[in-house]
Structure formats: structure tokens, C-alpha cells
Amino acid sequence: MPRILIADDQGDVLTALRLLLKGNGFEIETASSPQGVMETVNTQELDAVLIDLNYARDTTSGSEGLDLLSRIQAVDPTLPVVVMTAWGSVDLAVAAMRRGARDFIQKPWDNARLLTVVRTQIELASALRKGQRLEAENLALRDNAAEAAAKLPAFIAESAPMKAVVRLVERMGPADANILITGENGAGKGVIARALHAISARAAKPLVSLNAGALAEGVFESELFGHVRGSFTDAKVDRVGRFELADGGTLFLDEIANVPLNLQPKLLRVLETGEFERVGSSRTRKVDVRVLSATNADLHNEVAQRRFRQDLLFRLNTVEIHLPPLRDRRDDIPALAEHFLRQHSERYRRAAMVFTPQALAALRAHAWPGNVRELDHVVERALLMSSSNFVTAFDLALQTTPDARFSDRLEEMSLEEAERLLITKALARFEGNANRAAEALGLSRSALYRRLQKYGLS
Numbered sequence: 001m002p003r004i005l006i007a008d009d010q011g012d013v014l015t016a017l018r019l020l021l022k023g024n025g026f027e028i029e030t031a032s033s034p035q036g037v038m039e040t041v042n043t044q045e046l047d048a049v050l051i052d053l054n055y056a057r058d059t060t061s062g063s064e065g066l067d068l069l070s071r072i073q074a075v076d077p078t079l080p081v082v083v084m085t086a087w088g089s090v091d092l093a094v095a096a097m098r099r100g101a102r103d104f105i106q107k108p109w110d111n112a113r114l115l116t117v118v119r120t121q122i123e124l125a126s127a128l129r130k131g132q133r134l135e136a137e138n139l140a141l142r143d144n145a146a147e148a149a150a151k152l153p154a155f156i157a158e159s160a161p162m163k164a165v166v167r168l169v170e171r172m173g174p175a176d177a178n179i180l181i182t183g184e185n186g187a188g189k190g191v192i193a194r195a196l197h198a199i200s201a202r203a204a205k206p207l208v209s210l211n212a213g214a215l216a217e218g219v220f221e222s223e224l225f226g227h228v229r230g231s232f233t234d235a236k237v238d239r240v241g242r243f244e245l246a247d248g249g250t251l252f253l254d255e256i257a258n259v260p261l262n263l264q265p266k267l268l269r270v271l272e273t274g275e276f277e278r279v280g281s282s283r284t285r286k287v288d289v290r291v292l293s294a295t296n297a298d299l300h301n302e303v304a305q306r307r308f309r310q311d312l313l314f315r316l317n318t319v320e321i322h323l324p325p326l327r328d329r330r331d332d333i334p335a336l337a338e339h340f341l342r343q344h345s346e347r348y349r350r351a352a353m354v355f356t357p358q359a360l361a362a363l364r365a366h367a368w369p370g371n372v373r374e375l376d377h378v379v380e381r382a383l384l385m386s387s388s389n390f391v392t393a394f395d396l397a398l399q400t401t402p403d404a405r406f407s408d409r410l411e412e413m414s415l416e417e418a419e420r421l422l423i424t425k426a427l428a429r430f431e432g433n434a435n436r437a438a439e440a441l442g443l444s445r446s447a448l449y450r451r452l453q454k455y456g457l458s
Helices: 011-022 034-043 063-075 090-098 111-151 160-175 189-198 217-225 261-273 299-304 310-316 330-347 357-365 371-385 402-407 415-429 434-441 445-455
Strands: 003-007 027-031 048-052 081-085 103-106 179-182 207-211 250-254 275-277 284-286 290-295 319-322
Touching: 003 011, 003 034, 011 027, 011 111, 027 034, 034 048, 034 063, 048 063, 048 111, 063 081, 063 090, 081 111, 103 111, 160 189, 160 319, 179 189, 189 207, 189 250, 189 290, 217 261, 217 275, 261 275, 261 310, 299 310, 330 357, 330 371, 357 371, 357 415, 415 434, 415 445, 434 445
Parallel strands: 003 027, 003 048, 048 081, 081 103, 179 290, 179 319, 207 250, 250 290
Antiparallel strands: 275 284
16 A cells, blocks of 8 residues: 655545545555654655645745655655645746656645546556666676676586486576575585576566675664655665565575574565565565575574574575585696686786696696685686786795695595596695606506596696
8 A cells, every 4th residue: 555644734635645545555654754764764755745735824925845755755756745735826836846746736736637647646656666676787787797707707517416406496597586505615506506597587677685794783773674754864765675676586695594583584584485675664564586696605504503593594595505615626626727827817908827736736636725716716816917928836835834735634535536636736845746746656657647647647
């Protein structure tokens, strides 16, 4: 039901207008002074305002009403205001329209005309706000597309663990279920979210992202649900939240474990019902949004520590997709590195560049605590450091400690994985000299070549 504020200093006028409008399907707020009008405009979400032009200061000039009209317009230029006075004149009507009034009604009013004017102005304002929302959605779409094109790696999957992830993404993308993506920082959780959205029925609608870990607790609710002007100190204009921007599409909540505990019930509610209110507003809004979330935390442990609601976890992880760290998908490293090399070569306008065999061996052997994000950074730095068309192991400048090489992973390795790691590191250490690498490993040259062939190493 549209909500209308009626302002007049005469109680009988307020009563008559309340009965007329309420009987025709409107919710009514009333005020008897300019101060009361501004208090309601600053704290309530309204669809239209119907104000008298004369109050206590005088009874004929309309100056109080014109001043009030300007103050309302300063708060919300899209809020339709219809003015009325018993002392109507063409000059006063023109002055009101110049101040931003949408229409003018003279007392005593004609009921049919008043209802027509109010309904028309509400419909026009609704169309205007819808246009602004579509513009905001288009901006979000353009921003997301630009970010994806400029910063994000391709969805590359050469290793067995990543091929399993791809198969799960292909099944779950069109399913429209809420999905929780887990994995270490820098592993590519955002890439998985974009892939899920791209193959869903919502692909033509916006994919809106929000990093919960980058927000202060005080602004989190406003970012998610939006706010109305005046709802808190810095709320100078109405703001559309991420759920509204993502209506019909997908909302990606990164670092979901950082959602404040006191706001988790509101997030649970919108996941269950699609309903929420903007901060400072009592109007319930409804959206249709698919939620993808991501975290590097153990949410089950967070639940056990009472830092995360169990019922919210159940709503978020209808399906869970775990993204393995880069050290567990080493077959992806050459393809990812070459992709980043092409990308940065274009960015810095460098001629086509290639990795030396020793550089590829060093890339495979590195522990990659920063995962794909670290690989991207290392390749970019190496390209800038290289003085030729080749990227060498020296250009990569990878720092590897004995602990990083063995102590953290040796107990988890199979015999073949350990052998392959030793061979790649020996080749890197001796710059690809097979004789010296074989000697250091205690192998004959032919035995080394058999193992190189077995593990697909150059």
C-alpha cells in the first residue's frame, strides 16, 4: 500500500483527507506543522506528500508552505509533493511548481481529482526510481565486467583436482542453489563464483559482489540492505543495498565468516524469505537473489565457537565446493603461468615472452603459500625484471626455505610426489644440466630421463 504524508494545521482537514485516502488503499501519516513534516520525511519511507501552503505564521501568503516544499526537495528530490491551499492563485501555483511541486490542488478539493493527482504522481515517481535503480544495476554490471576483464585469471583446470571442481561447477551452476565456496586466500574462489553465475539461468542479470572482510561493522547492514536518508549521521541520501542491486541475479558474499553475529539473523531472514528493510525504513522489500558465499575459515569450527549461526550455515551451504590450494594442483601451474605471462605482456606492451625450462621447473617446485594470486604477482614481476624475451628462474626470484620445501608437506606426499619434487628442484638448481642433476640425485643419466618422461618433465 502506498504511504502518503498529509500536512495541514486544521484537524478537520486531516481527518477528511485521512478517511478519503485510507478508504482508497493508501497508508496515511499526518503532520500539523512544517517541523512535523520534516521529522516524518527524514525518518519514514514515503511515496508522496500532500501539504498545505499555510500554517501558523500567516494564513494567506503561502510562504511557509513554499519554504517547506524546498526543504522536502532537498531531502529527496524524487519524492512527489502535491500542494494545496484555500487561497489559490495562478502566481502561487507557479511559485510552488517552480519549487518542485508536482501538482496543485485548491481547497475545497474535488475527491476524484485529488485521488487521480496522487495516484498519477506516485506512479511517475515509481517509474523514475525504477529508472535510477536500473542505471545503478547497469553501473554495477559494467564495474563487474571491467573488474573481471582486467584483474581475474581464466578458469584453467589441467589437474585432476581442478577437473573435479569443474564438473561440480557444471552441475551446480544451473541448479540455482545457494553455494558455499571454501579454500585458502588467493586460490580463486571469486573465479568459481563468476563461473557459477555465467552458466546459471540468472546470467543475464547482475552478479553483485561484497567483501564482508573489508567492511566495518557499522556500515555492513547498510551495504547489504541499503538505507534511507537521515537514518544515521552520514546518511545524506537514500542508498540502494547489494541485495536490491542483485535482484533477479546473483550476490557473491566473500569472506562470509566476517559477518557480525548480531546481523546474521537478518541475513538468515532474507535467505529464507527474500524480505528485508532498508536501515531507517519500516517498509518491507522483497527480492529474488541467489547467494554464493566464500570463506577461507572453517565455518563448522566457527559454529562450535558460537561465532557463526548454524542455521545460517545450513542456508549458505546447500552445496559446498572446496577449491584446492595451488600446491595440490601443480599440473595447473604451467598453464596459469603462461596465461598470466600473455596477459601482462599485453598490458606492458612487451613482445611475446616464454619461460625457460628451468623457470617452469622452479614454478612447479615452489610451495605457493599465496596460491594463484601469488603466482600472478610473481609472473608480473618476472616479466618486468627480464631483459630478454625469456623469463628465467633468476627473473622469478622465488625464495624457498628448507622448511617450506619439505617439513610442511613431506609427510603428506606419496613416494612419487616426493621423487618428482626432488627431480624438479635438482634441475632448477643446476639450470637444466641433466648430468649434474642426475649426479646430485644419485641416478644414472638414463634413469633420470626415464623419470623425466614418467612425470612429464622437460
